[in-house]
Amino acid sequence: MVEKYIKRHSFLARFTHGTAAVCCVILVISGIFVFIPAANNWAGPEFTIAMRWVHRIAAIPFILVPLYAFFFSLKGAKHLFFHNIFGKWDKDDYEFAAKFLPYLFAPSKVHMPPQREVKSMQRVADGILLFAGIFIALSGIVLWLNTGLLPGGKWAVHFSNETMLVAKIVHDISFLVFIVFGLGHVYLGGGIFQPYRGTARLMFGDGKVSEADAAYHWGYWANVKIATGEGVSEEQKGNNDPVLIKEAIDGVKANKR
Numbered sequence: 001m002v003e004k005y006i007k008r009h010s011f012l013a014r015f016t017h018g019t020a021a022v023c024c025v026i027l028v029i030s031g032i033f034v035f036i037p038a039a040n041n042w043a044g045p046e047f048t049i050a051m052r053w054v055h056r057i058a059a060i061p062f063i064l065v066p067l068y069a070f071f072f073s074l075k076g077a078k079h080l081f082f083h084n085i086f087g088k089w090d091k092d093d094y095e096f097a098a099k100f101l102p103y104l105f106a107p108s109k110v111h112m113p114p115q116r117e118v119k120s121m122q123r124v125a126d127g128i129l130l131f132a133g134i135f136i137a138l139s140g141i142v143l144w145l146n147t148g149l150l151p152g153g154k155w156a157v158h159f160s161n162e163t164m165l166v167a168k169i170v171h172d173i174s175f176l177v178f179i180v181f182g183l184g185h186v187y188l189g190g191g192i193f194q195p196y197r198g199t200a201r202l203m204f205g206d207g208k209v210s211e212a213d214a215a216y217h218w219g220y221w222a223n224v225k226i227a228t229g230e231g232v233s234e235e236q237k238g239n240n241d242p243v244l245i246k247e248a249i250d251g252v253k254a255n256k257r
């Protein structure tokens, strides 16, 4: 059977997202030993020092890879921030937000309005997650610099006590926000909850969504993509050579000329 698929996330977006997800897991685990005295008392000083360095090293790709993606694809970054995260809400966006909780518990009984590229509540959650990540990174850089960029306190930049206190509070509060929204994001994005089954493929697979799933979740976006053929491919099970619809249409047009 031939099925239509729509490209949703580029390789760069998936690579950046995957790096952030893996780094987050390492940062949370190592952070337990950096910030909770009971955990480092239990693990001992050597393990704690090792975890402090794991925490710092995992922070490097967590910061640099999204920064690289931002500057490498300014168009994509602009689209993410201005079209999606800060995009203006319409009537359907408000209706989706109002019905979200009942939908979460009884998806088959609640009829949701069609959505644009990213659902209204998902835009809020993604935005909070992104900004919490930015604040964690900025405050973390201050905390790291103060103790020295290299082992033995080398390459240190010393900040005032007030700055250090603010950096610690920002790091802790952003972490709490990050965990709350991160867990919700993983629960929905991981596809554990029925209407979202299979969505993990969008970020951890080939970045494509089937026409039927796209129409169900993001009706307006799917209609535009299907009508223009942009990023749409026709695939047959067992055949690894997808037919790209836009290229096929352009090819037919070129042959007619």
Ligand code: HEM
Residues within 6 Å of the ligand: 008, 009, 013, 017, 020, 021, 024, 080, 084, 118, 126, 127, 129, 130, 133, 182, 185, 186, 189, 190, 199, 200, 201, 202, 203, 204
């Ligand atoms: C294992 C953990 C994670 C899973 C399973 C997951 C899953 C997903 C999925 C499936 C999407 C695509 C949603 C869509 O196409 O509508 C997505 C998008 C996104 N995720 Fe995650 N995610 C995880 C971790 C993270 C982390 C740690 C961050 C933040 C640092 C994050 C930030 C984002 C953002 C900002 C988007 C929107 C990207 C865009 O629209 O281009 N995710 N996630």
